[in-house]
Amino acid sequence: MGADLKIAVLMTCHNRKETTLRCLELLYAQLLPEEVSFNVYLVDDGCTDGTGEAVKKAYPDITVLQGDGSLFWCNGMRLAWDVAAKEDPDFYLWLNDDSMLEPHAVSILLETASSADDAGIVVGSCCDASTGGFTYGGQRRSGAHPSKLVPVEPGEEPVVCDTFQGNIVLVSRGTYQKAGNLQSFKHAIGDTDYGYRAQKAGCAIYVAPGFVATCSKNAHSMERMPLDKRWKTMMTRLPPGDYYRFLRQHAGIRWVFYWPRPYIRILFSTRMENQ
Secondary structure, X not given: OOXXXXXXXXXXXXXXXXXXXXXXXXXXXXXXXXXXXXXXXEEEEOOOOOHHHHHHHXXXXXXXXXEOOOOHHHHHHHHHHHHHHOOOOXXXXXXXOOOEEOOOHHHHHHHHXXXXXXXXXXXXXXXXXXXXXXXXXXXXXXXXXXXXXXXXXXXXOOEEOOEEOOOEEEEEHHHHHHXXXXXOOOOOOHXXXXXXXXXXXXXXXXXXEEEEEEOOOOOOOOOOOOHHHHHHHHHHHOOHHHHHHHHHHHOHHHHHHHOOHHHHHHHHHHHHHOO
């Protein structure tokens, strides 16, 4: 790969200490070329289980940044990225703390970035540890709606995709210079939005070959929740203002029709259940 290459690993966590520590253990066990080094920037978003303190004790060189519990994934990653960018590394690696890396994961991402001259972003795919089935990774737009996406499963060679789920994502310095940081969304859609914005800035996105980590699929069903809890959950995951900004940027004039749908669906489904 040539000269020394530096990676800033960006993470955010909240109250899953053992999971976070296991993720870091696997990160530090990566089999990397000698010229590759990394620094970790981890946001402790108001953890009450001692995650930040445990990380500092086990890994004194990690930069632990403090949040108050209101940042969630997107704004936690924004904070980590702002701080890491001051060091101007060659790459930024997004890493969810529930994604357990295979030993050659980071090397595979770097090799993919090197083999594809126009690769601005390389996405790592996750599979379920029990079934081996695809869980998170690259996505391809399958219709006019920017949230209508289908998974792009990894093959033996790099595969082009449109956007991604942000579990394991390698972003080049050039992409950061063109597309900047994540936008300030409360919780969801920040990763999808970043993929679209990077594409519009002229940065190609590739899915790396094979699965590079295990991560179980998170269950997000709200079907059995009472209306008040269902509505509150929606306001956290997808606040109307965030969804409006996302659609205005990526759906064109169709945003007018798309925007109310998820909120109407909650009210309508509740009404149907009560009939």
